[in-house]
Amino acid sequence: MTTSQVGDQDRSELLPRTAMFIDGEWCAASDGRTRSVDNPATEATLASVPLATAADLDRALAAAADGFARWRRASAWERSDVLRRMAFAIREQADRFALVMTLEQGKPVAQARGEVLASADQFDWYADEARRIYGRTVDGHRTDTRILVRREPVGPVAAFAPWNFPSLLSARKIAPAVAAGCSVVVMAPIEAPFSTLLFAEVAEQVGLPAGVLNIVTGEPPAVSRHLIESPVIRKVSLTGSVPVGVELAKLAATGMKTVSMELGGHAPVLVFPDADVRRAATVAALGKFRNAGQVCIAASRFIVHESVSEEFTEVFVEATRKLRVGDGRADGVDVGPLSTAGRRAAVQELVEDAVGRGATVRFGGSAPEEFQVGYFFTPTVLTDVEPDMRVMNEEPFGPIAPITTFVGFDEAIALGNATPYGLGGFVFTEDLTTAFRASEELEVGMVGVNHLTIATAEAPFGGVKVSGYGREGGTEGIDSYTVTKYTSMLLGERP
Structure with a gap:
């Protein structure tokens, strides 16, 4: 069966079990309630998933507590081996996992497959990092004292990942937690839960002990509050919107829980006059409309030097015009649907606001x-x-590319830093001094120079300002899943 032939009716061959995964078992909600998951390209229902009750969540928390008690004692080599086997299993099933993602989330299957492979990279990277959680010894004031510093797992984790990258963003939380010796309760995104639930299948296949990975589905406000308020949970990890991040941070603060937040972005793209303008415009257009623009790190505000703005715009429009919109299962599709009717309406509102205040639609609209x-x-x-238009100040999270101009370097930086967001930024220039100065002066957590593909397992991913704190990926990604313990040991008399 080819990708283009896979229909909603074939979903039973692809989807994981439509249940929660708690303490190594697949289970329905204790009261039987469910919610449907729809294909955003066809609006047809794929399947239904459970809506967790308080009792279900308590069971997941108890499983995480027991799982942590066992898993924290596993050797670093054992944890590494399990993660490596998970990475291999994911790659082995990449085609199926990609089709599942396209059905539930809408992105073109080639993009979905790329995300699945990037998810496998997370497990592969943290298979190595599991064996590199280093402590140290410190020479103190006294020769009869030994100071030891050790990093230990923080405890059970509550992890929340969104629907736009349902595989990768769950993997970014599961992999480092397991590597550090933590257990984790993941709330799968209710709009696109199956890509996350596939990790439960993988965990079963490779023999991850019961209780180390638990995946629940349900209404986000109720689930997040119940998990975070539990004394079992010692760390909270969220990828989501700024308002949700604020609320979860408040909940976590009442229990003094460790928190990492990767929140919204509105990334500026600075195109300087010495840039390769045609290449910059082509790369920017292809990057902007990936996943229909539903990417937190997406190139989002195009700030172009006035001397090259028209050339940039013409090439950008030309590249945009060539993109094929359609069902992500169809061959040759570049841009799939938005996630919901509400998301589409929000995008339309941003366009209408801009046009009503003087903007020109060069394509689409x-x-x-x-x-x-x-x-x-x-x-x-x-x-x-x-x-001052809304599209320049609100995260669009959709396929809108606003282009504005600047005259001098300082103006470009000011425009780039003009929002409260600070996740990513991009610079196109052939001048090394401009590249360094612009990347250093942009108030963001990540910068791409002359390209947009900056997310990778081996590098730290995260933002500043309202875009959050903490990092996922790289050697930094495991830090927040550990706590530092100091031991001072007084020796006896020399024998």
């Missing part, structure tokens, strides 16, 4: 007429954009 169902929106390019 509305839902494509050829689709009678599905949450599609034509990739849209706006010019004559002013800094």
